[in-house]
Amino acid sequence: MDQVPSATQRVLDAAERKGVKLEVVFFDQSTHTADDAARAVGAEVGQIVKSLVFVSDDVDGLQPCLVLVSGANTVDLALLGAVLTVPRIRRATADEARELTGFSIGGIPPFGHRQQIRTVMDPDLTRYDSVWAAAGTANAVFPLPPNTLRILTGAVVTPIAAARQPQLEQEQPQGAPTNA
Numbered sequence: 626m627d628q629v630p631s632a633t634q635r636v637l638d639a640a641e642r643k644g645v646k647l648e649v650v651f652f653d654q655s656t657h658t659a660d661d662a663a664r665a666v667g668a669e670v671g672q673i674v675k676s677l678v679f680v681s682d683d684v685d686g687l688q689p690c691l692v693l694v695s696g697a698n699t700v701d702l703a704l705l706g707a708v709l710t711v712p713r714i715r716r717a718t719a720d721e722a723r724e725l726t727g728f729s730i731g732g733i734p735p736f737g738h739r740q741q742i743r744t745v746m747d748p749d750l751t752r753y754d755s756v757w758a759a760a761g762t763a764n765a766v767f768p769l770p771p772n773t774l775r776i777l778t779g780a781v782v783t784p785i786a787a788a789r790q791p792q793l794e795q796e797q798p799q800g801a802p803t804n805a
Contacts, residue, residue, distance in 0.1 A: 632761030639737035657731035659696025671697035674758040678717040698786035731763040746780035
């Protein structure tokens with residue numbers, strides 16, 4: 626790519642200010658979802674960092690929190706609220722996320738935002754040697770070690786993922802005998 630998008634350049638600059646050089650990979654197709662990104666880079670969905678913006682209301686207005694969660698997980702709002710010690714928390718709207726971070730949903734990076742945002746990181750990301758995160762646009766990602774991600778973001782690593790629901794091995798056809 627000859628010209629780096631300004632959103633991606635902000636991510637590169639933020640990393641460079643902390644002494645980290647990123648290798649951004651651009652794709653013709655979207656890496657908007659964790660599944661899209663995993664397919665594009667040839668990684669497990671769990672290696673994809675979802676950068677999700679949540680907000681709580683208090684006397685000072687909206688208080689944002691960035692949650693870095695494994696692409697294989699979803700966020701447990703009760704756990705997140707307990708970690709942040711806030712009674713009510715919700716996902717930011719697309720407009721709120723863009724206003725708070727300076728990036729659109731699908732391309733929100735873990736750092737390089739227009740303001741400092743309290744950040745929480747899913748410990749499941751630390752199981753991998755390398756994880757992939759959005760680089761400011763819906764078709765650009767970069768790899769980095771989870772510990773580097775933690776350092777760049779100042780994230781607190783704590784369980785925030787919802788419990789996984791067990792999946793049935795195989796659905797029984799209607800009327801088939803069961804092992805009861």
